[in-house]
Amino acid sequence: MTETQTAKTARTSENPILVVGGTGVTGRRVAARLTAAGHPVRVASRSAARPFDWHAPDTWPAALAGVRRLYLVPLEGTRLTGPFLQRAAEAGVERVVLLSGRGVDNPDYLPAGHPGGIVHVTGEEALRASDLEWTVIRPSWFSQNFSEGFLSDGVRSGDLRIPGGDAAAAFVDAEDIADVAVAALTEDGHQGATYELSGPAALTLAEAMAEISEASGTKVGYTPLTLDAFTAELVADGWDAEDAREFGLALTPLARGLDAHLSDGVRRALGREPRSFAAFAADAAAAGAWA
Template structure:
């Protein structure tokens, strides 16, 4: 696939952590980008299937990121239906952002693989940016991070790496039919991750492990919707049980370089003031 032949690339979740980086990477290569989100025009909403077909007009490739998570009931079916519709509308290449160690993600992968598209799966673990661009940022600012996980090591991966892999897959040949399992270069615990952030910011930040019941009760008290509390409970009890405590070489296979390290992420992010 060459840039001259490239039609519009659709980026679902194009305002999110990985999607906005994918969109920026594609635009930097001179590729027309259509953002798939509720605030874009045309509008895209996973829960409103009438919005799906309009975003597929004149699209040749698509980055598929499901919200809020592939672990929720019905996610795989929705992704499969979208993939089939995309193929019927002339989309040739689909790149699915999948989750490591999630049964729902595996079903979504299979649905995309069976869609008839030229597919690639980017299977990721927890993002570095969960600490600076998602629900953990406020806890880090407050100086106390409370989570229901203790001692389990994770291969946190940088969203920048995920985006670079996705851009390569969307713009280059040779990636079709491959699963790129992407991780960082080392395993670290959540407590160690908070320690890295504390060192980078020069602040005291405490990590406090609690039970899932205590964590869920705290989320409810903060007004977090019940479905989000249930999803987080699932992720912390099933996905963060040590099943992902091993490294993978997806970044190296796709990009020919080593993945970014969490310590470098913390040092790069601290000067932005997001944790101040």
Template structure:
């Protein structure tokens, strides 16, 4: 793709910051848009949209907390229409695997953008080190309404590599990449992998949605954010995603990163060191 100027929504977040780093390493002009980024962008303030979009030729689109939430699909469709009107012809949308509610947002992009790529992702491995499950991990007790369901966790670094290629390269237009890690793990397996890497015991405690909300509240997660997440987990952690795809390996041109490799790398960073625990 020539004359590329890329807009990265959520460019200071977990996926966005990694994409921004990869784009800038390649010398690609990149605009970071977020609530606190160089280009202020708020989904619920449409007056911020045009300034972020103007002059870009491609955009990475992610919505937090989740595409499946009510009213989001309509907003994504409006954004895609605004983007195309301003000459942003290539959109790469981050979506969630197994989330029926997210399909409407995917469709809105597919029907509007001149070029589109959907990255339909399984659960992030980094949820245990950079997001709402860090506190429970530090406490040594993963409280989740997940039962014994198995999930093929994807490493965000793999996802960022795929998204970067879709934004600036060829061969991804019109593709739905349903990305997973290479192996299915239950939450018991996750606890065992983190325990082995961190050198201390982490246990998994199957919970109700209410117990999950109460546990993450200990880390300052507001009830209004935690409750919809708990309901979403209960709806998709029913076995529908208990399968591995080859999409990540195909897009990367190499095997996807295994959860054990992520755990060893993360443990070496010190983030799971109990001596720095501040969430108890």
């Protein structure tokens, strides 16, 4: 290691690593790992000592002050990633690990203009065009969607009812996502890499529910709905019709089999195989996710 590299390492080890999205599924795991490893961490949130609000750019400088490394979970449905990255570079940030998503480079993955795609497309473009050291993480669907995310209520009800069809998806454990993010934040050799992450096997939603049933000891079924039927059920539950259909459209790549392929990002980044869905289900059940 050169004298310059040694000085840079010493400097960054004393500066807080900013975790934007630090209370979410991946962010809180990243923050916990960094803290356990002895790295100073600053979690960006509106209730933090330095309040951070995506929609209030005047809060960004205080959150970024002194930061050299950044884990960035973008705000869904916005084009704010680019402006934030520009502000980060001006504040002295050197390295960014961006959470994106598989399918971002597939124009047929989501309908043109869908907010779920816009945030990732524009975010990746802004990061690649910057002078920052960058790593992009593109995970498949999180396994934790079934235990602590937007599908958890359906699982707890005993009948997951979504327009997911009968195709399979290579669900990825958020524990793996966090491990890759921490490696990219704290180690050299990941700069300029795009890691597409998946689990070790693709499962249909019926198979995923069978794994959860076995782990939890409670029968959970899966009912594939059409997009129109799913939208109607959400509207009956009080959703705005446009929001309900937009949500349903975000799930349709599952039905079209666009997430069935396996990716080697976990192996490339960490030198090990990804965790299985069965391991996720066992851990989630032990933690009382579906109790």
